[in-house]
Amino acid sequence: MDVTTDSELARAYDRARPRLVRVAYAVLGSHAEAEDVVADMWPRLLAAHGGEPVRNVEAWAVTAVSRHALDVLRSARHRRETYVGVWLPEPLLADAATAPDPADRVAFRETVSYAVLVVLETLTPAERTAWVLHDVFGTDFNEVAVVVGRSPAAVRQLAARARKHIAARVPRTEVDTGRHRAAVEAFTAASRSGDVRALLAVLDPDVTLTSDGGGVVTAARRPVEGADRVARFLAGVAEKQPAGTTLVPVLVNGEPGLTVLDARGATVAVVSLTIADGRVVRVDMVLNPRKLPAGRDE
Template sequence: MSDRLAEEYDAARPRLVRVAYAILGSHAEAEDVVADCWLRLVEADRRDPVRDVLGWSTVAVSRAALDVLRSARLRRERYVGPWLPEPVVTPAVAAAGDPAERVTLDESVRYALLVVLEQLSPAERTAWVLHDLFGMAFPEVAAAVGRSPAAVRQLASRARRHVAERTPRVDVDRSAHDRVAAAFAVAAAGGDLAALVRTLDPEVVLTGDGGGVVNAARRPVLGPDRVARFVLGTLRRTAAGTGRSVVVEVNGATGFAVVEEDGHVSTVLSLTVDDDRVTRVDIVRAPDKLAGIALGASS
């Protein structure tokens, strides 16, 4: 194994993890796929030196992630309650700190987009992610998906229409998102039902994922009044326990987390904002999806 190969793969690793994560919706599985593909790269390089490490690895990681997604579909169909993607959570202070860290957060795959991608077939999702999100040419996408360039073009086109129909109508900038999130947080923390309702879109949807292990909404909660009451009830239960609510980055956008005394995160709340209102509230409580997050123990 050459030092060049290791250096180029390490440089490519952040992008490869983002590609796999966008396809899978699970950061832990994405990390596993990228680690496995390193071993495949070493073996391939021994047989015939790999000149374009990033290109080779992107196709290999995408193909492996697609295989994992196909096998995971059956498990997700049997999942207890709604299945939500695994969030990537970082301390909110990172956003105002190192500019390099800000770039990393801005390149995050947005949580609301991951939720929409769950509605696509594995092949559609992979084709759209590789072409529309990461700018790969259709011949490269075809190599990853295992179909012709014409076929993956059609897959990406169908996925594009679906994504366009279900994502926010406008591209909400960070300041607008933060303004709405702050109003949501103040109303929720103060137990102000009317103020919290005012932050919510008339068609707001709340989805909870407890994985059948912890309490969570088994069905989507619809409408501003019901969503607001559910959020306030969740906060009351949190206040009665040992956790504390903190502002965090959820996939690069301001969200909230409940941190327990030992430092582990028990709840992550992601907001989707459109036209100055919250259109989605996604609450992840499944322990296996939060196991890798640590934000510091309560003081």
């Protein structure tokens, strides 16, 4: 359908906006930055449409948003390298007790798991963008080439390198829903009580824990490795929790995780769990208030 007026252009852009934000978020790992990138593209779309009418608004916008997100990612690399402690992506949360609405199923399919987002941070910006656009969003390599500024053959290689890297670094997660739920419940109970022995029973021997406080709140500056160290770290965290702290099951990037709420019900942490063979193999704790739901709105 041809878009002729600015109001029609705005409606077309609004329809495309959720997918554009998902694209930018997957490239950047920051929902706040993704929202900014998509907002920045609206005046550029107006300007482009004023010269030569944009026939396919979503296709134009996906390319433009991806290019801008890639530029932002390149400029953010230095900031992330000098970040205080471990830099973790912003989590996307949903109610664990609510099944996704049919209208949201596409969004769930296009949600990059938290464990994958963490590994994407180890790729080059070009590799990350090529993999996200092609493997997650099904963008043709010719279109990806326009975004990345390489030939189609080159971006095919970028995506292949990224795919191999992700396959090697991301654990094959639990596919049995019942076992997954049981592992999350066991982890939650053990973490709530600070029971080291119970934690050791649910943690993989080679488990890794990362925590991101951003220099704003206390967090481990380096990853904690191994079941014994992770169990004792979590037990120490439990011991220091103020009265009234609760753990609530949520979906973190479409997979089971936890939010930590203080006595007032405010989110003070989000915990992403990666589970394989019925055991927790990764624990990623986002503590930086700026990356938590309320902090993004401030």
